[in-house]
Amino acid sequence: MSKIHIQISTSPIIQTESLGMSPGALAKRVFIKRLYQWCPTQNIEFDPWCDEEYPKTVTYDDVLDAKSNIKREFSQSPLVVSKNNHRFPVEVYYKIETFHPTGSFKERGAYYALNKLSPEQKKLGVISASLGNWAMALAYWGQNLEIPVTVVLPVSSSLRTQQFCIDYDAEVVVHGNNLNEAKRKACAILVNSKLSYINGYDHPHVISAAGTIGVEILEQLPDVHAVLVPVGGGSLIAGIATAIKQIRPGVLVYGIQSNKCPSFKRALEKGAPCQTAVELGMASSLQVPKVGCNAFQTARNLVDDVVLIDDDWVSKAVFHLIDQEKIVVEGAAAITLAAIMCLPKALRELREKKVVCILSGGNLEPMLFKCIERAKAFDGRLLTINATFPKEDLQTLKKIFNFLTHLECNVLRHDFDQPWLSDSYPNDLIVTIICETRDKDHTKLVKRLFNKFFSNICQVQEESVCTTDMCKCFSCKNK
Secondary structure, three states: OOOOOOOOOOOOEEEEOOOOOOHHHHHOOOEEEEEOOOOOOOOOOOOOOOOOOOOOOOOHHHHHHHHHHHOOOOOOOOEEEOOOOOOOOOEEEEEEOOOOOOOEOHHHHHHHHHHOOOHHHHHHOEEEEOOOHHHHHHHHHHHHOOOOEEEEEOOOOOHHHHHHHHHOOOEEEEOOOOHHHHHHHHHHHHHOOOOEEOOOOOOHHHHHHHHHHHHHHHHHOOOOOEEEEEOOOOHHHHHHHHHHHHHOOOOEEEEEEEOOOOHHHHHHHHOOOOOOOOOOOOOHHHOOOOOOHHHHHHHOOOOOEEEEEOHHHHHHHHHHHHHHHOOOOOHHHHHHHHHHHOOOOOOHHHOOOEEEEEEOEOOOHHHHHHHHHHHHHHOOOEEEEEEEEEOOOHHHHHHHHHHHHHOOOEEEEEEEEOOOOOOOOOOEEEEEEEEEOOOHHHHHHHHHHHHHHOOOOEEEEEOOOOOOOOOOOHHHHOO
């Protein structure tokens, strides 16, 4: 008996017209249709709206169409001048996108993308993977437009985000450790359903809606010199750059990205979107491992530069906005101000220019206290005091706390520990005290006095901000 070998190809079969072999005929050859044979390993994540082989370029006309469509629901968001421009090396303005019901610019794209669905698609519903803001925007407008919504969130998403989506009648699936794994789950659900997938950072309609922010900026501040845009998946910078470079080509557009996930920066270096390692950071909603193909295709030749920012500066910017500007934003939004605060390391060429910082979202809650404490430490306003003394000598501990009181320090917390693995166990007690000071000079005074009066039992540690006396960054300039 002969054996039959069946080979199933995973590559697409290309069906073409037969035009003969002449050079003229070959020049006219076009693909008519792309056909795929069935295969159990077929790519279930293929999205016809976001095809990496054929990325779509969003145009200014697309932005104008979005602006016309969403104006019934979205008035211009505020553009305000900073209250602290005397402390900055540039003239700072904030484009505040935190006053939408769900607290982020994502609502523009959610509303527009849902409105562009066909009646049949609206009836069947949509599905999407998200880190948080997009899921809430989609759930909110899905309920308002009576369109069923399913969102897939990674396990790191906050309970607040999950509950918000549930409250707005969305079906919530929690799966995966990052956005890639959540998206893979969403696509698996999509295989056995008739839902429509809407990519929250790469769908052309989402990019077009984000571009309306750029149009508003030029209407509100015609003589702006530069716009700083947070970058995650790329939809926001692609849309804004498309609008601004069409109206005012001379205005600089900078992408500001966390160094914990420099996916857009790596894409520019390699010439195409690529998978990028992700580390947990303060700008959590920007942690998209691979930028959108449409967003990259649209923005790559329009963006003047992409700057990577460290978490310390993000924390400091969050704290500054809360403490000095009275504006509550998340780390992903504050990253634009962070780039200005670490001048001249990041944006020296913008000195004394009018610069707009896009504050893209205000959903800070899970990271609020961590951001504030880290910002204080980075600003030299936190001290860690480690004291070791016999556990029966509580008078020493009382003296330390009285000393801190006289020095006008604010004790935030203290912990007790007994080093049971050391030779001195169980006789010694270790106390760790975290206290807050007024400023760097106050910190130096406290440290000097502790080293003088408690050098035998205490070690004092402080956060080091800069290593050179010549630095002109925000912290050193305003110390």
